[in-house]
Amino acid sequence: MALTYDEVVAKYEPVLGLEVHVELNTESKMFCPCSTIFGAEPNTQTCPVCLALPGALPSVNEKAIESTIKIGLALNCSIAPFSRFARKNYFYPDMPKNFQISQYDEPICINGYVDVEIDTDEGPKVFRIEIERVHMEEDTGKSLHVGGATGRIHGAEYSLLDYNRAGIPLVEIVTKIVPGTGKYAPQVAKAYVGELRDILRSLDVSDVKMEQGSLRCDANVSLRLIGSQVLGTRSETKNVNSLRSVERAIRGEMIRHAELLNKGERVVQETRHFQEESGLTRSGRSKEAAEDYRYFPEPDLVPVAPDAAWIQTLRDGLPERASIHRKRLQEAWAVPDKEMAAMINADVLNLVEASVDLGADPTKARGWWLGEISRIANDKDLAISDLSITPSDVAQIVAFVNSGELTDKLARQVIEGVIAGEGTPAAVIAHRGIKVVNDDGALMAAIEKVCAEQPETAHKIRNGHLPAAGALIGAVMKETKGQADAARVRKLLLAHLGQAE
Amino acid sequence: MAKALAAGDITSVALTQVHLDRITSVDTDVHAFLFVDTQGALAQAAAVDAKRAAGEKLSPLAGVPLALKDVMTQKNVPTTAGSKILEGWRPPYDSTVVTNLRANDIVILGKTNMDEFAMGSSTENSAYGPTHNPWDLTRIPGGSGGGSSAALAAFEAPLAIGTDTGGSIRQPAAVTGTVGVKPTYGAVSRFGLIAFSSSLDQAGPCARNVLDAALLHEAIAGYDARDSTSINAPVPQVVNAAKSGDVKGMKIGVVKELNGDGYQSGVRIRFEESLELLAKAGAEIVEVSAPNFEYALAAYYLIAPSECSSNLARFDAMRYGLRVGDGEGASAESVMNLTRKAGFGREVKRRIILGTYALSSGYYDAYYGSAQKVRTLITQDFDKAFQKCDVMVSPTCPTTAFKIGEKSNDPIAMYLNDIATIPVNMAGIGGMSLPAGLAPEDGLPVGFQIMAPAMADQRMYLVGAALEAALLTKWGAPLLSKIPELRGK
Numbered sequence: 001m002a003l004t005y006d007e008v009v010a011k012y013e014p015v016l017g018l019e020v021h022v023e024l025n026t027e028s029k030m031f032c033p034c035s036t037i038f039g040a041e042p043n044t045q046t047c048p049v050c051l052a053l054p055g056a057l058p059s060v061n062e063k064a065i066e067s068t069i070k071i072g073l074a075l076n077c078s079i080a081p082f083s084r085f086a087r088k089n090y091f092y093p094d095m096p097k098n099f100q101i102s103q104y105d106e107p108i109c110i111n112g113y114v115d116v117e118i119d120t121d122e123g124p125k126v127f128r129i130e131i132e133r134v135h136m137e138e139d140t141g142k143s144l145h146v147g148g149a150t151g152r153i154h155g156a157e158y159s160l161l162d163y164n165r166a167g168i169p170l171v172e173i174v175t176k177i178v179p180g181t182g183k184y185a186p187q188v189a190k191a192y193v194g195e196l197r198d199i200l201r202s203l204d205v206s207d208v209k210m211e212q213g214s215l216r217c218d219a220n221v222s223l224r225l226i227g228s229q230v231l232g233t234r235s236e237t238k239n240v241n242s243l244r245s246v247e248r249a250i251r252g253e254m255i256r257h258a259e260l261l262n263k264g265e266r267v268v269q270e271t272r273h274f275q276e277e278s279g280l281t282r283s284g285r286s287k288e289a290a291e292d293y294r295y296f297p298e299p300d301l302v303p304v305a306p307d308a309a310w311i312q313t314l315r316d317g318l319p320e321r322a323s324i325h326r327k328r329l330q331e332a333w334a335v336p337d338k339e340m341a342a343m344i345n346a347d348v349l350n351l352v353e354a355s356v357d358l359g360a361d362p363t364k365a366r367g368w369w370l371g372e373i374s375r376i377a378n379d380k381d382l383a384i385s386d387l388s389i390t391p392s393d394v395a396q397i398v399a400f401v402n403s404g405e406l407t408d409k410l411a412r413q414v415i416e417g418v419i420a421g422e423g424t425p426a427a428v429i430a431h432r433g434i435k436v437v438n439d440d441g442a443l444m445a446a447i448e449k450v451c452a453e454q455p456e457t458a459h460k461i462r463n464g465h466l467p468a469a470g471a472l473i474g475a476v477m478k479e480t481k482g483q484a485d486a487a488r489v490r491k492l493l494l495a496h497l498g499q500a501e
Numbered sequence: 502m503a504k505a506l507a508a509g510d511i512t513s514v515a516l517t518q519v520h521l522d523r524i525t526s527v528d529t530d531v532h533a534f535l536f537v538d539t540q541g542a543l544a545q546a547a548a549v550d551a552k553r554a555a556g557e558k559l560s561p562l563a564g565v566p567l568a569l570k571d572v573m574t575q576k577n578v579p580t581t582a583g584s585k586i587l588e589g590w591r592p593p594y595d596s597t598v599v600t601n602l603r604a605n606d607i608v609i610l611g612k613t614n615m616d617e618f619a620m621g622s623s624t625e626n627s628a629y630g631p632t633h634n635p636w637d638l639t640r641i642p643g644g645s646g647g648g649s650s651a652a653l654a655a656f657e658a659p660l661a662i663g664t665d666t667g668g669s670i671r672q673p674a675a676v677t678g679t680v681g682v683k684p685t686y687g688a689v690s691r692f693g694l695i696a697f698s699s700s701l702d703q704a705g706p707c708a709r710n711v712l713d714a715a716l717l718h719e720a721i722a723g724y725d726a727r728d729s730t731s732i733n734a735p736v737p738q739v740v741n742a743a744k745s746g747d748v749k750g751m752k753i754g755v756v757k758e759l760n761g762d763g764y765q766s767g768v769r770i771r772f773e774e775s776l777e778l779l780a781k782a783g784a785e786i787v788e789v790s791a792p793n794f795e796y797a798l799a800a801y802y803l804i805a806p807s808e809c810s811s812n813l814a815r816f817d818a819m820r821y822g823l824r825v826g827d828g829e830g831a832s833a834e835s836v837m838n839l840t841r842k843a844g845f846g847r848e849v850k851r852r853i854i855l856g857t858y859a860l861s862s863g864y865y866d867a868y869y870g871s872a873q874k875v876r877t878l879i880t881q882d883f884d885k886a887f888q889k890c891d892v893m894v895s896p897t898c899p900t901t902a903f904k905i906g907e908k909s910n911d912p913i914a915m916y917l918n919d920i921a922t923i924p925v926n927m928a929g930i931g932g933m934s935l936p937a938g939l940a941p942e943d944g945l946p947v948g949f950q951i952m953a954p955a956m957a958d959q960r961m962y963l964v965g966a967a968l969e970a971a972l973l974t975k976w977g978a979p980l981l982s983k984i985p986e987l988r989g990k
Contacts, residue, residue, distance in 0.1 A: 048594045052815040054587065055574040055596055055693040059729045087811050089860070093833045098814035159833065161819070294860035296869060299699035299808055300691075301729045 005251060008223075008258040009183035015231060016178040016185055016250065017220035018129075020196055022171045022206045023139065023213070024067045029167035030138040031058030031101065036169075038212060042162035050167035052096035057300050060085075064136060064169040065108070065304060066314065067205040071171055072109025072134045073315050074199050082305050083108040085136075085298040090291065093159065094141035096166055104295040107135035108304060114199070115323065116191040118184060119341065127184070129192045130176040141166035171206075177231070185221075185254065190247040193217050194344070197243075198322035201350065210241050211383060217246055218271075221253040223261060232257070233267040237281050239274045242383060243347060248279045256281070329353060333362035339370075346374050348384055354391030360398040368394050372415050389418045396425045409482055410434050437484040440492065446479040447472075447493050461497045469493060502659055503716070506553070506564040513546035513553075513564030517608050520566045524610070524657045527987045532632050533642075533652040535571050536579045537611035542566065549606045561716050561740075563606035568658035570649050571612035572619055573704070574693040575599045578609075582695045583617040583627040583645075586844030587822045596693020597725045598662060598704055605720040610658055613648030617846045618813065619669055619697040621645050622918040625909050626848045633905070634677060636945055636984055640902040643673025649707050650677040655987060660717050661707040666697050667801055668898070668922025670705050671934035675897035675948020678936040678980045680714045680965070681707045685955045686929035687732040690725030696812040698805035699730075701926040709981060711935060711965040715743035718958070732956065742959035746966030749783030753964065754890030758794045759921045765900045767940025771947040772896045775937045778971035779964065787890055791882035793875065797924045798916060800875035803859045803868050804927075810856030813849070816841065851912070880928040887954045892964050895921045897934040897948030925952050933961040935969055936980045946980065 029036055032049035048056040072079050086104035112131035117124050142165050147157025173196065181188040197208045197215055207214045222234035235257070237249045257267050272281035320328070326349065330340045333356070343349045348369040355365035369384070373394075377384045397414055400406040406414060406429070417428030429435070437443060450472050451458040460468040469490060476489045494500065505511045521539055528534050549564040569575060572582045574592035576599075581587040595603070602609060616626035624632040624647030634642040635655040642651040649661035650673035663670035665683035674681030682705045689704040696702060706717035722736040755776065760769065780786050818824040818840035819833070826839035845853070859868035886893055898918055908915045925932035930952060937949035949968065953960040973979065 048592075051820055053574075053592065053594070053821065054580070054582065054590070054695040054815070055572075055592070056594075057692050057696075057728050059727055089811050089814060091814065091817065091834075091837065093817070093819050096815060096820065098817055099811050292862045294811070294857065294862070294865075296807060296811070296860055296865070299730075300696075 003255055003258050003262065005183075005255060008254050011226065012223040012254070012258055012261070013179065013182060013226045013228070014185040014250070014254050015222045015224065015234075016175070016181065016189055017234065018175045018178070018189060018192060019218040019220070020173045020193060021216040021218075022071070022173065022200055022208070023215075024064050024169040024171060025204070025206050025214075026061055026063045026067065026169055028061055030061050030064055030136070030169035031167055034167065038214075040164055042160070042164060045164040046166070050096065051163055052098075058101060060301060060304070061169060065306065067169075067203070068108055068134060068136050068171050069306060069311060070203050070205060070314050070318065071173070071200065072112065073311070074203055074318055074321070075109070075112035075114055075131050075134060075173065077109035077112030077131060077134055079306060079311050080106065080108055080110060081308070082106070082303055084303045085301045086295045087298050089294040092140070094143045094161055094163075094166070096141065096163060100137060100140065101298055101301070102137035103135035107133040109134035114192060114195055116188060116195050117323070118187045118191050120184060127181060127188050127191075129178055129188070132174045132176045134171060134173050137170050137172060139165050139168040139170045186247040186250040189219060189250050190243050193246050194243050194347075195322060198350070202319045202322055202325065209385070210243070211386060213241070216240070219246060219250050219253070221250055221257065222267070223254060223257045232261075233269050235267060235269070235281070236271045236287070237274050238271055238284065241274075241276065245274055245276065249274045249281060252279055253281060333366075335362070335366070339366065342370060346370055346384065348374070351384065351391050351394075355394040355398070358392055358395035360395040361402075364398045364401070365394055368397065368411075368415065372412050373419075376416065376419055387419050388421060389415065393418050393425055400425065400429070404485075405429075405436060406434070407436055407485055410436065413482070435483055437480045438488075443476070443480070443484060443489060443492055444496070446476045446484075447489070447496055450475040450479060451496070458497060461494070461499060464499065466494075466499065502565050503562055507559075509553075513549045513608060514543060516564065517542050517546040517566050517610070520610055520658055523655075527655050528657060530633060530638055530987060531635055531651050531655045531657070532630060533568070533613055533648045533655060533657055534611045535581060535583070535614050535629055535648070538578055538609060541578065542608050542610045545603075545606075545608045549608065552606065560605040560720065562660070562720055564608060565660060566608045566610045566658055567602065567660040567662065567717075568611065568613045568649055568652040569599070569602075569609050569662050570646050570664055571615055572664050572695045573598050573662060574695070575609065575612070578612065580612065580695070581629070582619070583615040583629065584844065584846070584849070585628040585823060586816045586840065588628075590822050592693075594693065597690035597727060598693065598721050601721045601723070602662075607660065607717075607720060613646070613652055613661065615648055616645035616669075617849050618695065618809065619645040619664060619666055619702075620809070620848050620852055622668070622672055622915055623903075623905070623908070624648060624673075625905060626846055628846055631905055634902050635987060636677065636902065639904055640945070641676070641905055643676040643902065645669040646673045646681075646707070650674055650679050650681065653677065653679045653707055653709055654981060654984060659709060660713060662704060662721070663707045664694055664702055664704045665922075665926065665932075666701045666703075666805060667926050668919040670707060671922050671932055671948065671950060672898050672918060674707060674934040675936075675950075676902035676946060678946030678984070679707060679709055680711055680933070680935045681705065682714050682718060682933045682958075682961065683925060683931060684718060684722060684958050685732065685931045686926075687730050688722045688736065688931075688958065690723070690728040690731045692725055692727040696808075698808040699812060700808060701801075701805060703926070709979070711962060711969050712740070712743045714933075715739040715962050734956065737957065737959040739959050739962045742962035743966045746963060746970055747783075748779060748964055748967040751784045751892070751960075751964065752890040753779055753784045753786050754789035754886055754893040755786060756794070756886070756893050756895045757788055757790045758792070759895035763899050763917075763920075764896055765940060765942075767942045768896045768898075768900065768947050770941065771937040771939075772949060775949045775968055775972070776894070778975070779968055782967045782971055784964070784967070789886040789889055789893060791879070791886055791924065793878040793882045794924050796875045797879055797927055798920055800872040800879075801919075801923045801927060802855070802916060803872035804876065806852040806856030807859045807869050807872075808856065810853045810860065813845075813853060816844065848912070876927045879924050883924070883928045883930060883952075883954070891953075892960050893952040894964075895950045895952075897921060897950040901940050901943055901945035901947060921950060928955075930955045931958040931961055933965050935965050936972070937968075938972065938976075938980065939983070
């Protein structure tokens with residue numbers, strides 16, 4: 001029998017564990033000089049090293065180490081004075097060496113934490129997520145399995161391999177187990193990943209685009225009876241490509257686990273794949289029999305031993321912490337808590353901030369991002385960051401409205417045009433012939449026409465029944481294709497019919 | 502040769518052609534080469550001659566031909582590492598060693614035979630058939646770099662490049678009466694060296710005398726950003742050391758554990774004789790002990806297979822080399838399996854299995870972990886010994902060249918051949934082998950090994966040059982002048 005979420009959390013306590021993979025935005029790969037630009041022709045960004053040709057050797061990208069240390073520092077970790085790379089051995093066609101260079105028992109950053117604040121029934125509450133480790137590794141290539149029903153290697157007719165991604169620097173951020181979040185587990189997880197993303201963005205170490213895979217979250221979930229100290233069996237959900245999905249995936253897994261446990265069945269330890277459409281997860285690889293990766297220290301690379309002075313320089317150069325930064329913005333913009341939370345929730349804070357930086361009024365910028373633009377994103381079922389409208393576009397639109405060149409209503413048309421790919425706001429205005437009708441002569445002509453068409457309504461207004469004006473104003477706006485300033489129309493109309501406000 | 506080239510007495514093209522002719526004449530018997538790059542070598546030689554004619558300042562070895570072990574990538578030239586799995590593969594890039602050779606205008610004649618992936622001590626493990634020792638064609642030329650050493654002894658090339666993981670430069674040098682040097686780990690870039698055991702592999706010079714080896718050493722050594730383990734420090738002045746050969750006041754430590762039982766009598770005789778000559782030249786002979794050397798072989802056969810099991814994982818038929826079992830309905834997994842089954846030889850498979858096992862969960866600490874501890878102990882043995890002496894010496898190998906086929910079914914006997922050379926690799930220090938004469942009982946060459954502390958490679962050249970000079974005086978002619986004439990074609 002299907003359980004409700006409330007029934008699940010009344011009986012069970014969820015325990016989380018989150019692994020986040022971050023693709024660094026270094027210009028070159030982790031162990032070779034190849035470019036890391038996303039979306040190039042397959043296999044054009046490769047060399048003997050990342051194709052694992054015989055004889056090729058890795059050499060470490062210093063910038064990647066620097067970025068990782070910065071991440072560690074921002075997550076309150078200690079930086080190991082000595083850490084090593086290790087080989088994780090397993091065969092898979094998209095991994096050219098058939099081992100992945102990673103870090104195993106000697107990671108570069110350990111023991112940190114991130115605090116996240118979420119709204120609870122008792123008001124805002126801070127949850128501390130402890131970080132176990134932050135380590136460096138290389139990404140694999142990409143397999144495209146053609147034919148077969150599932151898009152997976154089994155059953156495929158053939159597979160195509162693109163090694164452009166092979167060797168892209170990855171940082172893996174692993175939490176300790178996170179108990180004690182109760183029914184807020186899905187929100188805490190979402191807030192944690194969101195917070196991480198904001199921190200990483202402020203460090204400028206990654207594009208942090210979940211939809212492009214530069215930030216990927218694997219969510220481990222297990223349940224135990226409330227009060228129990230024993231950990232339940234966990235499942236690991238992969239493929240979680242948005243903040244909203246993090247929340248949905250964990251919620252879905254909690255319900256799935258609880259249903260199994262209530263029936264007296266056991267949870268299988270396995271990886272599961274999140275299905276964006278259904279919000280459910282599908283069974284993947286079993287992890288019951290632990291795979292033996294035969295880790296050993298990578299003999300081709302010398303240990304990483306960052307200089308203490310260098311670490312201090314990086315520490316001194318860290319940007320403002322994301323949470324502090326948000327508080328500062330909230331004060332500067334004088335935004336109420338609820339509106340602030342709405343921006344964070346809708347994932348538009350940085351977009352609003354960027355628009356403000358380009359000269360837009362904070363309230364107006366917030367209005368557009370949270371209003372019209374969010375609405376269009378929802379309609380299209382896309383993330384706001386997927387829309388082609390930029391903070392610069394919004395800043396320009398706000399400026400046009402301020403100068404009277406656009407009304408709010410026309411601005412909505414411009415936004416729609418920009419998102420439809422018609423170009424910059426100025427281009428959309430030109431292309432669609434959008435302009436505010438300021439010519440009183442043209443407006444008067446429209447008013448006279450409308451009054452002639454609707455004499456009864458005009459008569460009512462003449463007799464002092466002002467609420468009837470709305471209908472005629474609407475008709476005038478229609479007549480002018482929405483390009484008139486409604487306030488001006490009202491003024492002219494009332495004057496025309498011998499009335500005053 | 503370099504002098505004659507510099508003086509204009511001979512052109513590089515002529516010198517290269519002479520060697521190509523010699524290869525054509527004798528290599529059907531010796532089988533030192535897997536590929537002879539006639540066109541490439543002549544083109545390179547002509548370019549050097551043109552530079553010389555234009556009055557350009559050239560490196561000391563400019564125009565001299567060289568044989569390259571087939572474990573080094575050379576752009577567009579077949580590179581197999583002695584394995585079927587790489588048959589026909591032409592690398593799209595040059596190894597750093599090849600880049601350095603080109604920069605010094607050294608002419609590359611071709612690629613020499615070797616035990617598959619450098620695993621072996623006899624070159625019998627080559628997928629392309631064994632190389633024969635020019636001293637006696639029924640005997641092995643050492644391994645893994647038997648092709649390079651045989652090419653030198655057969656006068657097919659005056660210089661060669663070898664690689665040494667457990668003795669693959671020094672043991673072939675010993676059994677062919679040539680000079681081979683394994684520099685300090687990290688002295689020569691490994692970029693483009695097809696890895697056997699990354700933490701042990703080291704390329705080095707092979708030649709017919711100590712000075713040639715030193716000249717080649719300086720040509721190929723140096724820091725390379727593409728090899729994270731390469732040494733970022735000036736190359737030791739090995740040429741000056743080889744020219745000096747002054748050992749007065751040097752302390753030479755004889756390793757107690759690398760002598761005695763298990764060493765052929767002729768090997769011991771020549772070794773003692775060499776010590777006397779060095780003493781006469783002004784060196785002080787002392788005895789040093791290295792109690793942990795007895796564990797070196799066992800530890801080596803855990804570390805090297807462990808690393809190779811991972812290094813050789815990339816040969817999966819996906820991107821290059823052999824592909825077996827491909828076709829309608831074949832899965833990637835089955836193609837990988839069939840290719841590796843068909844492409845790797847017995848010894849390679851044996852070591853992959855051994856290494857996979859040693860790294861497995863539950864066995865790692867007992868095997869790989871313990872072997873790394875032994876490695877530390879061996880390094881400490883060297884450190885202690887080098888407090889009492891400047892270099893350490895031993896016979897290079899326990900015996901002279903054995904017969905082809907004699908030990909191929911007895912891996913342990915084969916492995917024991919490297920008992921004196923392996924400690925050097927485990928500690929990452931330098932080792933040289935040079936000829937100490939012929940064993941009276943079989944008339945075959947005996948090698949004398951000199952070991953120097955890390956980053957003090959010049960000391961090997963000092964002692965090597967001193968011994969070489971003393972032996973030359975004694976013999977009246979180089980040892981190789983006694984090599985039987987190859988009938989050839």
